[in-house]
Amino acid sequence: MARELLGKYLVRRSRGREIAFMITETEAYHGRGDKASHAHRGETARNFVMFGPAGRWYVYFTYGMHWMLNVSSGKDGYPSAVLIRALHGVNGPARLTKKLKIDKKLNNKTANSKIGLWIEDRGVRVAKKDIARAPRVGISYAGEWAKKPYRFFLRKNAKK
DNA sequence: GCAGTGATCATA
């Protein structure tokens, strides 16, 4: 799913205005066994969305100032999510939430236009060769899991 | 390189 989201558009409608940016970078957090995942230590008040059905926003606050945007994935009961790390022209997971005015209010909401934050396929074709993989960012504490190539991003030469 | 900033969670 982290791969599939590349090239799709993240659309935000807030106070009557609508903006959309193509998703260019994602990371996968995959199951309880994933030491880098919030779900690794079980379900808590913060991470419960990861344990629910796919397609809901998992929004959390970190470092005292940043909101992170994820979308839940996997079957109901299987804790997993995709972190949206960058949009075309908006690099960085905390920057994009600031730009799109995303915060706690969207947590656990199903991604759709009613709630004002959703994903659209606008027909951008992403070839497999345009997708690069790398280890995830900021999780060096995760031992072997820190090395897994669960970060996906569009190569610079990919068509925009 | 590292300060900023506060919610969250484990420990007690």
Next chain:
DNA sequence: ATGATCACTGCC
């Protein structure tokens, strides 16, 4: 109740 930690950013 307390203290360490943190899926980051921006300025040095």
